[in-house]
Amino acid sequence: MKDQDRNDRESLEEIQAETTVSKNQTEQKQHKRRVRYKGTHPRSYQEKYKELQPEKYPETIEKVIQKGGTPVGMHISICVKEILDFLQIQPGQKGLDATLGYGGHTKEMLKCLQGQGHLYALDVDPIESVKTKERLEKAGYGEEILTIRQMNFADIDQIAREAGPFDFVLADLGVSSMQIDNPERGFTYKKEGPLDLRLNPQKGVSAAERLKEVTEEELAGMLWENSDEPYAEEIAVTVMEKLRKGEPVETTIQLQKAIEEALSFLPEREQKEAVKKSCQRTFQALRIDVNSEFEVLYAFMEKLPAALAPGGRVAILTFHSGEDRIVKKAFKELKRAGIYSEIAQDVIRPSAEECTRNSRARSTKMRWAVRAKE
The missing domain is CATH 1.10.150 (DNA polymerase; domain 1)
Incomplete structure (x- = not known):
């Protein structure tokens, strides 16, 4: 009888041991280690986890920028000084960032408001706009000073009816670096991904x-x-x-x-x-x-004057000749019609220093206009 009891206990211990081994193997299969940061130049999007978490790895981010690159998942705002110098934002004013993107321009305009007034921001991208909203909220810009809407900037008339007219408007056309860098979006031929190219x-x-x-x-x-x-x-x-x-x-x-x-x-x-x-x-x-980008831009330029307050200012950044032609022609025609009191006579470009620091700034052109006072 004692021998039987001993055999039963040994069998039970063997079963328990096998169960523990099986459980450990399952847990090991389920647990996946983070992709290691390979060397100094990781190639794949996933391997660049340091760049994708700028708040945790500021030194890595600064190294990439100092070398003239744009960290993956980020967007370095272009012509910030030139934009702010022209817009002349004052505390208490109401403004619109028609193309929120990574929120770099938005953040600088919010600083100018000094907690007084309000800034509205639009973005058609449902993926990046959520990330940007969280990023700006963590920086202290909540709904009391900033309202973000997932809208195409062609619908500027809708937001203007609700919140306008605006004292200042910024439109930074084209795509953001974080959209280009993500291979799942298909914006670049340099990385394998689905041929998508939709902003939304x-x-x-x-x-x-x-x-x-x-x-x-x-x-x-x-x-x-x-x-x-x-x-x-x-x-x-x-x-x-x-x-x-x-x-x-x-x-x-x-x-x-x-x-x-x-x-x-x-x-x-x-x-x-x-x-x-x-x-x-x-x-x-x-x-x-x-993305019907030319049609969207035509609609925006047509509706823009009605969204501006008398004396309101607008700055637009373009990145290729097709966009610049549309903006230039619209500003000139509406200046002749007396809708705008002033427009940029010459295109404004980023400084040589900025282009060295950010190679994606090289094709940028900035134009501006001032709404006539009624």
Whole structure:
């Protein structure tokens, strides 16, 4: 009987030991270590966790900036001094940041208000606007001084009816660095990701779907009109030929490879630089198309005067010739009509020092206007 009891106890202990081992193995499988920061130049988006957490790793962030780079997941605001010098924001005023983005410009304008007045901010991106709101709240800017709305700035008339007219307005066009850096958004040919390019991925169709809708002629026209692409026809022919054969053009790299193939007729010594520039222009053209960026800008420029208080000031940053032409023409026409009392006679550009510190500032142009006093 004693032998039986001893055998039973040993069997029970073996079962318990096996259960513990199994449990430990399960926990080990479930637990995943953070991706290590590989060397001094981690390549993948996930590996750059230090840059993605600027509040925890300020030294890493400063090193990246000092080298002329933009930390992943961040956006370095451009022409801040020039914007603030022109807007002349005073405590107690009411303003609008029509393109919130990372919130860098917003934060500087809020500082000028000194806790008096109110700033409204718009952003169509449901992913980044939430992050920016949390970031600004932690910095001490709550709803008593700042109101953030997920809206397209083409709807400036709606926010103006509710909160305007505004003493100052800022619009920083284009895409933010944190959108470009995230491969899941598909804004750059340099990283593998879905060919999406939507500022609001919850609405509309992706760039990959858009390519399936257009004809060869329409694609060539899009590339030429939206980005002055000199090889628009060659790229359109190659992309459409791939789609007709059933070959996918659904990722950023697949489109990049198609552009490389389209430009393979160029001399070898010219190909690398030509492909790079054509990729930049092609992605720009598709982004403008899927987000209806020119239509949105036209609507904004048309509704803008009614949203400004008499004597109100507006500054607009553009990043390519198509945007700048629309802004310049609208300001000039409305100046002649007496709607604006003053407009920028010459385009304002970032300083050489700023361009060295932030390479993404190089293509920036700033224009401004002052609403006539009634």
